[in-house]
Amino acid sequence: MKILLICLQLLLFIAIAPFLSGLITKIKNNIRMRKGQSILQPYYNLGKLFFKEEVVSRTASWIFRAAPFVVLGSVLTAALMIPVFIFSSPLHKAGDFLALVFILALGRFFLALAALDTGSSFGGMGASREMFISSLVEPALCLVVFSLSLQYGSTDLSLPGANYGLSVSSLAAAVTLFLIALAETSRIPVDNQETHLELTMVHEAMVLEYSGRSLAFMELAAQIKQMVMFFLIAQVVFPAAWPGLGNLWQFIIWILWYPARIIIIAGLVAFVEVSVAKMRLFRVADFLGFAFVLGIISVICAILGV
Amino acid sequence: MNIFDGQSYFSFDALSLFFLFVIFVISLPSAVYSFGYLKGEYSSAKIKLSWVLLALFILSMALVVTVSDALIFLVAWEIMSLVSYFLVVFDTTQEKSVQAGTIYIVMTHIGTAFLIAGFLLMHKYAHGFGFAAIKNASALMPAAVRNITFLLLLIGFGTKAGIVPLHIWLPYAHPQAPSHISSIMSGVMIKTAIYGIIRFVIYILGVDSFWWAALILILAVISCLVGVIYALMEHDLKRLLAYHSVENIGIILLGVGLAMLFLAAQMPFLAVFSLIAGLYHLVNHAIFKGLLFLCAGSVYKATHTRDIEKLGGLIKKMPQTSVYFLFGAMAISALPPLNGFVSEWLTLQAFFLGAFSFSGGAKLLLGICAAMLALTSGLAAACFVKAFGITFLAQPRSRHAEEAKEVPLSMKAGMFFLSALTVIFGLASVPIVKLLSKVSGAATGISVSGMRFSLNNFILSPQIAKSNCLSAFWLGAILIALGTTGFIVYYSLRRKRPVIYQTWDCGYYKINARNEYTATAFSKPFRIAFSFFLLPYRKTQKIRESFYHVKSFAYETHTTPVFKKYIYDPVLALVFKSAKSMRRIQPGSIHLYLAYIFATVLLLIIFMHKF
Known part of the structure; x- marks a missing residue:
């Protein structure tokens, strides 16, 4: 049963993650009054890349070739640590919220190393910026975990689902997580997924040397990471508790509400992306400083019990 | 004091054994490593010397974590510091090593001085140096004495551990030693200070x-x-x-x-x-x-x-x-x-x-x-x-x-x-x-x-x-x-093997190592974000062929060493200044020195008579 659940959750993340990316692009295009690409375009891209010829730099070592597997492995492990179908995640005994933060750091570490491996200055720039941003993300993320652990008495990710209660502190935690998600999924105002021009060279600059199947792995990993972040926010602020099959009406609400939460978050991300401008890299420190302060507010609210 | 008088000056409780394990588990691979490392780098006489020093170093650390008497602890601590000093200055031909060694030995002795003060303060109440005696007496100490003892021990051990702002010697001394010694110093030696804090503050004094x-x-x-x-x-x-x-x-x-x-x-x-x-x-x-x-x-x-x-x-x-x-x-x-x-x-x-x-x-x-x-x-x-x-x-x-x-x-x-x-x-x-x-x-x-x-x-x-x-x-x-x-x-x-080709060069020219991102560039965002603490500054210089033609630019970027500049340099300047003024009473005349000795003896006699 558990193995089945793990496989199901893995397949869900792999299958839905590109759709979420396409959805965000579609919403953005609609707000901008454009027709835009199909919502399924990320699938076509992945399919095309998967069977395309691959070019590897002469300078690159085994780190460059191994990185896609490590990055994909780490985000998939992170995906398994999130409670999706019922209260508890399949791996809640293997690691809590804190462990998830470290697991994501593993993928990022190898991604940055792979970027440095080809000797291109674009890769180096991307790696430097990515590590800069992520090191500022960590304290804010730690405060979110801290605030949740104060509320639920545990760092276990499953608990918000079981003891559901909307509070000021979980709202503040969710907003903090949302800002972190913008930074972690390379969205405007921190980064821009649509281009790899110098101004926005973070994630796209790191994967610049990748092509073909390796690039498909890297893109899929980025999409899954995005979905992981969205599920985390949903879990913190409006966990959808499993109603059981007994009450049909509640079950129908659950079935509708469950994906709706994720779509709402995706819509918010799209709205932020079209309505604000990209920040200068050093303003990102202020942006994440704001996330840090929000995290502190969330902790204070948790202490006060509101 | 006689080591062989039947009373045990060693204790092998779990804490000591744990630190012994740490010492030996790092020393063993480092020693094996040094076979290959020293070969070809130093003369054979120096290699033999390094073995003697390494053995002494490991033994002194083992002694530090196993003795159960504060006085022997200090002796072992001092042997450890001195032997590690000799290892830091092992490359005597390099001026940097000698300088690093000097910083190290000065700092470590400042630390030891605080430790001695702390131990003497504890001795005043325990009437002995044995750990058991001090532990029993610690409850009787007044709160103020306990606090002062704690601070003395913290500064003493903190210097060895490299707690900021007492860390100043660490980035000089550790890199200058041969690498297998650096590995033992950084891996193990600074941990003996943590041992000291756990043993003396948590185990003996007790935290209240x-x-x-x-x-x-x-x-x-x-x-x-x-x-x-x-x-x-x-x-x-x-x-x-x-x-x-x-x-x-x-x-x-x-x-x-x-x-x-x-x-x-x-x-x-x-x-x-x-x-x-x-x-x-x-x-x-x-x-x-x-x-x-x-x-x-x-x-x-x-x-x-x-x-x-x-x-x-x-x-x-x-x-x-x-x-x-x-x-x-x-x-x-x-x-x-x-x-x-x-x-x-x-x-x-x-x-x-x-x-x-x-x-x-x-x-x-x-x-x-x-x-x-x-x-x-x-x-x-x-x-x-x-x-x-x-x-x-x-x-x-x-x-x-x-x-x-x-x-x-x-x-x-x-x-x-x-x-x-x-x-x-x-x-x-x-x-x-x-x-x-x-x-x-x-x-x-x-x-x-x-x-x-x-x-x-x-x-x-x-x-x-x-x-x-x-x-x-x-x-x-x-x-x-x-x-x-x-x-x-x-x-x-997979259908076919990846094509091996050069890194994308934007179509300009064949890229080489000079196009790569450097460590300075990599750390630039951090340098700017933490500029309030690092106080970075840069020097640019135009290198001219003639008045009209600039041949090249020299560009340097540095960060200000805050602790050295604002804490250690002023203190050092003060020490040198006071030393200079002390020189006035040391003019080299034998008659004056005889007068000093006479005055000292007189003072001591009065002191003994009165108190």
């Missing part, structure tokens, strides 16, 4: 006031951040590692400080748990820092430079060394499933559990400390992306790096042993925590027989919060399984 713990926590957080920020700015591979020792001593002290906090608050389980976290990070740091210094030594042996701006591409020239360095870098960046990850998780858990047990503002303070620890670990990861990426990846940046050769077998064996330990101490975390709980119990005097720290043999979980689980073993297994699945998918459906 909160501000002791608060002071240690604040110093620890500052050490973490200052250490890692300076490390990010550093481009000398061994100095970078030395600054990371400052950072990691901070993380260890977070565990120790939390243990003191919970002891003062009478929370036995949390005190034991926090001390486990601190001790676990202590042994982990010994392992991965020892490993990283050995790797840095291999790089130095192969290229004869420690400047990472001149390295690069070593992963192809030195494939094995680079893998070992990668293990060390991942472990120190707290990446799963290696050992650093487990101990940082435990430390963060100690913060979380503590916050849940305290009330009010203490929760917020613990939360901010935990967030600072998270920031430290993020910055450490960035620093090791830099250290590994610039040193080992891309193309060689100099001829030294191009001509590098893999190091001999004895050196590889030493590094292999420690890399294997980073994996074992990560995966086998449950049995290790069980062992450490005994050490922690012995140090705090709390019975740990009823305490549970794990669910089964694979899953760590503190007894008071059973749902906070961590299994580095299972996480590692799942990571490897998923990564391998990706690998199989990648290769099983």
Whole structure:
């Protein structure tokens, strides 16, 4: 049963993650009054890349070739640590919220190393910026975990689902997580997924040397990471508790509400992306400083019990 | 005092045994490593000398952690300091080594002076130097004396441990010693100071006031951040590692400080748990820092430079060394499933559990400390992306790096042993925590027989919060399984091999090593973000051929060493100034000196007569 659940959750993340990316692009295009690409375009891209010829730099070592597997492995492990179908995640005994933060750091570490491996200055720039941003993300993320652990008495990710209660502190935690998600999924105002021009060279600059199947792995990993972040926010602020099959009406609400939460978050991300401008890299420190302060507010609210 | 009078001056309790284990587990691979490392670098007479010094060094450290008498402790401590001084100045031909040695010996003796003062103060109440006597007397000491003793010991041991702002000697002395000695100094010697703090403050004095713990926590957080920020700015591979020792001593002290906090608050389980976290990070740091210094030594042996701006591409020239360095870098960046990850998780858990047990503002303070620890670990990861990426990846940046050769077998064996330990101490975390709980119990005097720290043999979980689980073993297994699945998918459906081509050059010209990102460029965002502390400045100079034609630019960027410039330099200037004025009473006349002696004798006679 558990193995089945793990496989199901893995397949869900792999299958839905590109759709979420396409959805965000579609919403953005609609707000901008454009027709835009199909919502399924990320699938076509992945399919095309998967069977395309691959070019590897002469300078690159085994780190460059191994990185896609490590990055994909780490985000998939992170995906398994999130409670999706019922209260508890399949791996809640293997690691809590804190462990998830470290697991994501593993993928990022190898991604940055792979970027440095080809000797291109674009890769180096991307790696430097990515590590800069992520090191500022960590304290804010730690405060979110801290605030949740104060509320639920545990760092276990499953608990918000079981003891559901909307509070000021979980709202503040969710907003903090949302800002972190913008930074972690390379969205405007921190980064821009649509281009790899110098101004926005973070994630796209790191994967610049990748092509073909390796690039498909890297893109899929980025999409899954995005979905992981969205599920985390949903879990913190409006966990959808499993109603059981007994009450049909509640079950129908659950079935509708469950994906709706994720779509709402995706819509918010799209709205932020079209309505604000990209920040200068050093303003990102202020942006994440704001996330840090929000995290502190969330902790204070948790202490006060509101 | 007679050592052989039947009374035992040694104790082998769990705490001593743990530190003995740490000393020997790092010394063994370092000694094996030094076979290959010293060969060809030094004359055979000097190699023999180094063996004698190494043996003395290890023995003196073993003595420090096993004696049970404060006076013998001081003697052993002093032998350890002196022998390590001789090892720091081992390259006597280099002026840098002599200078580093001088800074080291001055700082370490300032520390020892504070220790002597602290021990004498304790002796006044205990009427003896035996640990048992002092422990019995500690309860009788007035609070003020206890506080002063604590501060004296903290400064004394803090100097050796490298707590900010007493860390000043560490980035000079550690890099100058031969690499296997650096690995022992950074991995083990500074831990003897942690032993001192645990033994004298927690075990002997006993913690009863909160501000002791608060002071240690604040110093620890500052050490973490200052250490890692300076490390990010550093481009000398061994100095970078030395600054990371400052950072990691901070993380260890977070565990120790939390243990003191919970002891003062009478929370036995949390005190034991926090001390486990601190001790676990202590042994982990010994392992991965020892490993990283050995790797840095291999790089130095192969290229004869420690400047990472001149390295690069070593992963192809030195494939094995680079893998070992990668293990060390991942472990120190707290990446799963290696050992650093487990101990940082435990430390963060100690913060979380503590916050849940305290009330009010203490929760917020613990939360901010935990967030600072998270920031430290993020910055450490960035620093090791830099250290590994610039040193080992891309193309060689100099001829030294191009001509590098893999190091001999004895050196590889030493590094292999420690890399294997980073994996074992990560995966086998449950049995290790069980062992450490005994050490922690012995140090705090709390019975740990009823305490549970794990669910089964694979899953760590503190007894008071059973749902906070961590299994580095299972996480590692799942990571490897998923990564391998990706690998199989990648290769099983592959139609043709990838084309090998040059790195994309924007169509301009063939790119070479000069186009690569440098360590200076990599750390630029951090230099700007932390400019309020680093105070960076730059020098530009136009090199002209004639008045009209600028041939080239010279550009330098530096950061201001805040502690040296604003604390140590003024103090040093004051010392020299007062020494100069003292010279007036020493004019060289024998008659005057005779008068001094006469005056002194007269004063002493009056003193004896009166009191």
